[in-house]
Amino acid sequence: MAVVAVNTEIEKEARAHQDNLTKPRGALGRLEDIACWFASRQGKLLPDPLLPHIAVFAGDHGVCEEGISAYPSVVTGEMVKNFARGGAAINVLARQCGATLAIIDVGVMSDLSGFEGITHKKFGSGTANLLREAAMPQNQCAAAIEAGRSEAKAAIAAGANLLIAGDMGIGNTTASASIICRLTGTTPEAVVGFGTGVDENGRSLKVDVVRRALERISGKADELVLQEVGGLEIAAMAGFYLQAAESGIPIVIDGFIASAAALAARVIEPQVTNWMLASHISHENGHALALEALGLSPLINFEMRLGEGSGAALVVPLLQSAIALHSQMATFASAGVTDKDG
Template sequence: MTTFLSPIAAPDAASAALARARQDTLTKPAGSLGQLEALACRFAGWQGKVQPAPLQPAITLFAADHGVTDEGVSAFPQAVTAEMVKNFAAGGAAICVLARQHGARLEVVDAGVAGDLTGLPIVHAKVRRASANLRREAALSLAEAEAALAVGRDAARRAVEAGANLLVAGDMGIGNTTPSAALICRLSGAAPDIVVGRGTGVDDAGLALKRRVVEDALARLAGRELAALEVLAELGGLEIAAIAGFYLEGAALGVPSLVDGFITSAAALVAKALQPAVADWLIASHRSQETGHGIALETLGLTPLVELGLRLGEGSGAALCLPLLQSAILLHNEMATFAEAGVSEKAE
């Protein structure tokens, strides 16, 4: 384990097993609630309770800019990152609506936005103003990558101290599908032509350019044996690193994370490369439209709950899945057993 990271324990297998036994006594055919049964048992293991408590979700949105936008990889200008952070702070973005709907704590963190966000009611934790251009050089120094991980770790601690028992990370950063694709390629071994997608909606020429940029970034590292932190520094971004730290510290604190889309899945791959035990504390919410998202999820060993054709980011796909998780726990806790209801069980 990297020395600056906290140790991660395994979920409580005994509580999960007892929860599975309880599922088998509830008034329904065994397995008839599908993934909801398994989810309830996973939460039992995470919380160390046969009947887990209802969820208190916390959503943290990490924002940063990317030097690789100089290559023309995005359909939107870099200035949109700061403009959207202002929209988050004002409560006007999709994730703000969903957080209000679910009563979720929402925090916005500036990990490296290029624009000036002085005075906004957000967490100001800027490591630097945008990453470097990963096509030409390392996106971050090792010290900057470590500092960005710490930004996410601090955010996880704040959320858990405020009472969260489920963490959701969101992302905002124009151009961030390019570093995410590069990380997924490097950490999964998949080729850019099946990982790199259209992001915010680039045309065919823009897609071809993005693929060349990712190919060039990967070529810089060809033949080099790199530790996980070095891969993050070479190919990542500040908000991606912060999200990885968020997942890692959440797991170390015994709190699972609900992974959103393409960017957050790239961050989850980084987290797993740094500390493999984190994978036991992750749930995949959805599979997005972005081409390589499925590859990232397969590499993580995660099965998404839904597929809705989303590609917004912000943590929006994860937030949409919160009612499913709440239902899984409530069904597990509040359904009557066969004995309680006086219902005959299946004949042997």
């Protein structure tokens, strides 16, 4: 299925409409660009208000056995339970911005089968150690991608017109750094950060692990990078993005892990980025490099490095404001205000 084309004619009409609103042309800066961006994606001169859906995909990572995380893998399952109970940052932000929220277990090591509030689509108890072998077999990676697609389809069928993917997985900054390095041609030293809070020695270890993982997969096709050094939750996020773009639904990209998933999705379908907005610039090393490679410009810089979809959820009110201003402000003609050229 192909990515839906952007309606460039509507975007031109939206730009003209912006120029006729009762303000100096360009006075609202990037808010004007955002409104026109949504007009072209919704195919409407005056876009509808946003109905966001956030899907947090969770999975564990075998590379944690190399000591690359400040937290043990058990924390993944514990945090997923916290999401299900409504106590995490993404729960607060989802409630605040009026988003529906789904928590999807695609590969958590802990057994969460009896816990309510979690969608159970587990394809294994975490990945293999990406330093030593492929993180997952091809069929498992494909199943995780399809799980992301399925979640996007369900959200769109329920009325969502904006999709956000969040992540939870101890060790996933190492997997994401490996993806970003490989798909941008950047060195591990420039991309690897401090993740959940490792010290300088811990970061040096992560750099070495990523470097050696990249050496292991050198010569392999980019199409294999996701299964070689990715994660089940990252694969699901990539599928989520692909389905959104193929359904003509805008996507807000969150932080470091989300940008790795976006790069992986672009390998599968290069046009997927036409449907992406970048929410923020993460405090994590390499995020700026990933966004630059994707051709995306972040909206805010609050030095965040949480994940969960938190940065993307945080900007939803800004996006709503951009659309409201575009749709509800008077024009010079309707307000009886003399334009500078009139």
